[in-house]
Amino acid sequence: MLFPIEKLYTHQHDSIAELMNDRNVILTTSTSSGKSLVYQVTALWKILEDIDSTILYIAPTKALAQDQVRSMNEFLNKIKNLSQTIYKLKKLSVSTYDGDTTQEQRKLISNWTDNHIQIIFTNPDMIHTAMLPNHQKWGSFLQKLKLVVIDELHIYNSLFGTHVSFLFRRLKRLLNFYNKNTDLSYNEKRNTTVWLGCSATLKNPMEAFRQLTGNDMSTTTLVCNDGSPNGLKHIILENPDLENFNKRDIIGTTARILVELMKRDIKTIAFCHVRRLCEILIKEVKKLIQKDSDFEQWDYLLNEVVSYRGGYSAADRRKIERELFHGGVKCCISTNALELGIDIGSLDCVVMCGFPLTLGNFQQQSGRSGRNVQESMTVLVCGDSPVDQYYFKNKEELISDDSNMFQELVVDMENILVLGDHLQCAAFELPLSIENDYMYFEKDINYSIWEDTIKTKLQFNGADHKIDLFLNNTYTCSEKYLPWPSGYVSLRGVQEEMFAVVDVTNNRNIVIEEIESSRTSFTLYDGAIFIHQGISFLVKEFNSKEHYAKVVRTDVEYTTAQRDYTDVDPLEIEVVKPINNTDLPIFFGNLETTIKVFGFLKIDRWGKVIDAIETYNPPFTYKSKGFWIDLPERCLSYLESRNLNKAASIHATQHCLISCLPKYIITGFNEIKTECKAPEKEFSKRTTERVRPARILIYDSKGGPTGSGLSSKAFENINDILKTCLNKVETCECANGCPSCGLSLPNCSELNMVLSKNGCRIILEVLLGASEEKMKKVLTEIPMESPEENGSLIETIRVINGTVKYSPHLRVLEE
Template sequence: MLMKEVRQLIRDTEISNEDIMSYRGGYSAGDRRVIERNMFEGKLKAIIATNALELGIDLSGLDVVMTVGFPMLKLNLHQQFGRAGRSGMSSLAIFVAGNTPVDEYYIKNSQELTEKNYEDPCVEGIRQNAMALENHLHCGAKEIGIKLQDVSWFCNDDRLFQQTLTEKLQYDSVHETYISRVENPHLSFSIRVIEDEKFAVIDITNQRNFIIEEIEALRTSFTLYEGAIFLHQGLTYLVKEFNYESKYAKVVRVKVDWTTSQRDFTDVNPIEIELIKCLQNGKDVPIFFGRFEIIIIVFGYFKINRRGEILEAIEVKNPPIKLYSKGLWIDIPQWAIDLIKHKNLNGAGAIHAAQHAIMNVLPVYISGSVGSDLGDVELSTECKAPEKEFASRLSNRRRPARLVFYDLKGGSLGTGISLKTFEYIDQILRATYDLITTCDCEWGCPKCVCGSFCKELSQVILKPGSIIIIGVLLGIDQSTLQQVQDGPELNMPPIATDTILGSGSGGIKMSKDVQVIEPMSQISQNLMEYDPGHPVTPID
C-alpha cells in the first residue's frame, strides 16, 4: 500500500517508478537479487521494504532509514537504524510512530529509544521444533563444538537433543564435542524453517504464467480470493482464480483506482489440551495450552477507493481454509459474564477488548509477539465482527466465553510465542489490568484496548467490560468491579442478540501427555471430568 501511494505522489515529478522499488521475502529469489543489485549499484533512490532486508544483506551505502511503526522490538529498531551510515558515513534515522500502545509509549518516553537495554528473545519455537533444532545444531556445531551438557541452551527435551546430536552430527573424540557433517550449514538451511506453507501467486497477464510472489498460508485470507486486488510493487492485479488445495492463485494485471478488503469470519477452536495451570492470584481459574484449529471463510469483499470509502460490496463463495497451530485459552468465569450483562454491557465487546488489551502489553514481556502492522504480528486472537455482533437476527456462530491466543506462524508446531505467553500470563494479566484501569479514556482507545492489528478495525470494543473480565481473573474483589461504568455505550448499537455461550473447556480432549503445573488447588480434582480417558500428570 505504501508503494502504491508513493507511485501516486511521484507521478508528476522527475522521479520515475524505476527509481523506487519495494522488497519483501515473498518475492521470487530472482526478483530479490535484481532489486538488491540495483540498490548496491546506486540505481535506486529509495526502497520500501519489510524486515526481509535486515538479514544477511550489506546495505552500507544507505544515507537515510525511515522506520514506519515500531518494529516489535527496540533491538529491531536499532538494527534497522544501523543499516545507514556505516563505513564512517553520516546518516539520518527517522522513526514514524503508529497508533499502537507500544508506539505511544515510546513517543512519551523517547529517551528510551536510544538506550541499549534490549528485550529477551523468545526461542521456544526452536526448542520444541525438531527440524529447526537440527538446523541450528548444525550451524552451532560448525562454529564451535556442541556437548551433551549444552541441552539447556537448545532444547527442552533431553532425549530429542541427544538423538539429534548422535544421529545428525559427527562426534569429535579429540575435543569431545559434536561437529557438523555439512560443509556450509548456514547456506544449506533456511532460517525460516518454522514458517507456514506458501501459496504461489502466478501472473497470467498475456499468458505470462510467471510466479511473482509467494504468500504465507495465514495471509491468503486477506490477500488471495477471487475478485481481490493483489498489490505487487505498488501495481494492481486482479485475482482470477484461487486454488487452496493446489496452493496457487492466478492474477492478471489491471489498472484500477480501488482496492479490496475481505469480509470473512474466523473461528479459533482449541482441540487438544497439553498444559494446564492455575492463575496465582485468581480463584481457581485454569489456564490451558494446546493445539488449535483455525477455520477462515471469506464470504465477500468491499471495493474501497483511496479515501477509504466503500464503493461496492461483493459476495463470494470460497471453501473454508483450515489451519492448525498452538495457543492458550482462558475460560471466563460465569459470574463475570453475568455482571457484564447486569451492567447492560456488550459481552462480545468486553471479550474482544480484553484480548486486545492483553496483546497490547505482550511486547513488554515477550519479544516478537505483536508488531506494528498485520504483517509483523506473531500472535493473534479471535476478533469480533460487527456484522455478526450487531446483527438484528440470531447468529449461528455463537462463541464460547473465553480469551484465546494462538501462534500465527510456525504451522502446527507454532513459534513458541503463545507458550511464552502461557508462562508469563500472571504478570501479563496484572499489567493489562493496570493499563486499562489507568487509561484516561472512557470506552476504549488505541492506548489500551484498541489495536491496529485488528482486522475488524476494533469496532466491537468495550473497555468497561474488559476491566470486569481481567479483574475477575485476577481475583479483584467484587465491590471494586461493581463500580465499573454501566452501559450501554452511546455509540454502541443496542444488544440485539446474545452471541456468547457459557464458558467451560468441556469436550476438548486431553493430550495423552497432558501436564498439570503445580500448584493447582481444587481445580485439579475436577480436570478429569474433561477427558477421563487420559491421565493427568502433575509436574513442578
C-alpha cells in the same frame, strides 16, 4: 591497506585490534557508524596472515547479505588496485550462499579452494539446512575459518533467536571437531575462530552476545564508544486530519509527501507495515505523478520510484537492489526488509507510513538516512491506530537516547521442543555425547534437562563397538527425523507451501510472485485486485490444488479488501488446573485456526465501499497449541450491568495478556497470537450467525501442531501474568487502552478498534477470584456506557455450552 581511508574511527580501531588479538567482539555503535569496515579490514588482514583463511558472514535477510557482498567487492577492488605488495589478494573472491544461489554458483562454492571463494555471505537458514548437515563437503572451509560475523544481532530474538543460538552451538561443535582432527606441521598452531557481533539497538549487548553464540564473556570485548560523527536529524510527525468517514488518509498523505520530496530531488525511503500497503502506496504515488498538472515536467519520476518487499522473484529483487545500490531511484517504498543496515546510497529522508512495531524499529528505520554525516530527516505519518496516536501525543519518546527503550535480546535454551529438535540435528552431524558435548550448553541448560532430553529423544548407539570406538556411549538422531533432520526443523516457524502468481496477460504466463499459503486467503481470491510493483492485476483463477493463481493486468480505480473471519477453537484438552486457588479452570491443549474468506469489498481511494461481492475460497486451517479460559456467566453479567461490549472486553484482556508475556516467557512479536475482534462484526447493527464463545484464548502461531512451547510456559505462569495485567490496567491513566498498559498492540490485525479497558478490568478481577463484595466496589468505579456508542447492540458473544473433548493422557494439576 586502508587507502583511501585516512584514519579509522575509535570504535573501528578498537574492534579490529581486539579481533586481531583473537578476542571476540560485540560492536554496538549507532546506525551508519561504519561497522562494516571492521569486518572487512579484519577479514582481509586474517587472509593476509594465512592465505588459506576463510570468513563467514551471517545476515538475517538476503537483502542485507547482497548489500554486504556489493560493499565487500567495492572495498576489495580498491585494495587490489593498490600495489603488488598485497598480491595475495589478487585472486580472492566472495560469494553469497542463500536460497537464490544458482546451482552453477553452488558448484563453484563447493570447490572454493580452486576458485578462491574464501568469504561467504549467508544466513542462518542455509547454515542449518545445507552447511552443517553437509559438513563433510565444507570440512576444509570450516577447518580454516578465522572469522564469523553476525550482523544485526538484535534480530535473533525470542523463538527465532533460540533456534539460532542452538545453531551457533552446533557450528562451534563442528569447528572444534575439524580443529582437533587436523594434522599439524611443526610449529603450526591450532586454528582460532573469532566472532564479531554487530548491532545498533541492543539493551544488554554482552549478555545477548553470550546467549546467542555461547562465547564466554571473558573472551569477549564490548566496543560501544562510538567515534563516528553524526549529522543533524530532523524528526517530523504528520497527523492527517479526520476526513471522509472520520478516518485519516494516511496513504494519500504519505503519497503526497513522497511526490514532493521526489520533485525536490530528495532521495527517500518509505517504510510500510505490510506488503499490501507498499503496493497501494506506490500505486498512489504514481497516480499523483500522472495527474500532476505539469506531468510532462515530472513524468520521468514514474521510473524513479520502486517498491521492495517479500514475495518478489529472486530476479526482480536483484534488479531492484542494483537500482537501489547504484542510485538509480529517488524513492523506494519497502516493508522492514530494508530496515536493517543496508546502505542504499546517500538517503536524505525516511518516511514511515504508520508507526513501526517498536521504538527499536523506529530507530533502525530512521537510521537509514543521513548515513554519510549529512543532515537528514525522518517523517512519521500517523494513522488511526491507537499506537500511532499514542506516539503522536508522546513525541518525546521518539528522541530518547536511553538504551532501555530497546528490546532486550532473550533466548530460552530450556525450551524442550526446540532443544530436542536441534539435538536431533546435532546428533545427525556427529554422534552426540552426554558428557563431552554438554560444554557447549552448560551455562544455559540444566544438566538434568540436557541428559533427560537426549536419553528420551535420541537413539542410543550402544557401548560395545569394537571397531568404531567413537560411537560408544553416544547418541544419534531418531529414525523419524531421517533422512534429513534439518528438513523437519524450521528456524523461523513452520515452512509453508508456496503459491505462484502467474501473469497471463496476452498469454505472457510469467510467474511474478510466490506467496505463502497462509496469505492466499487474503490476496488470491477470485475477483481480487492484486497489486505488484504498483500495477493492478485482476485475479482470474485461484487453484488451491495446483498451487497457482492466474492474474491479468487491469486499470481500475478501486482496491479490494477481503471479507473474512478467523476462528480459533479448542480441539482437545491435555492439561487443566485451577486459576489462583479458585474453582475457575484454565485449559491447555490442541487448537485449530480457521481462516475463511467469504467475499470482498471494492473500495475507492477514500475508503468508501462501492460494492460487496461474494466469493468462495477453500478455508485455510492449521493446528497449534494454546491455552484458554471459559468465562463464567457471572462475569458476563457484570459486563452487562454496565452495558459494556463483551467482545471488546475479551479482546482487550487477550491483548493485555500478550503484552505481559515477555516478563515471564521469552517471546517476540507474532509468536503468540489470539483471535482478534473485527469492528465490522462487533459494532454491526445487524444480527450475526457467527456468535463466538465467551473465552480468553492464546495460542502459538509457530511450531505447527506441536506448538513452540511458548503458550505452555505462559500456562504455567498464568496467575502471575493475570496479576501483572490487572496492575497495569489499574495504574495506567489512558482512557481506553494504549501501548503502556498493553491493550493496544502494534500487530493487532484489526488495528485495536474493538477494545474496552473497563471490561478488561472486570474480566481480570473475576479470573483472579474477586469476591462479590469486591466486585460491587469495582462496578461502582466504572461508569454506565451507552450500547449505541460502544457498539453492543447485538449479541456476538455467548456463554460456553458443551465441553471440549479430553485427551486420553489428560493431566489434572493442583495449584
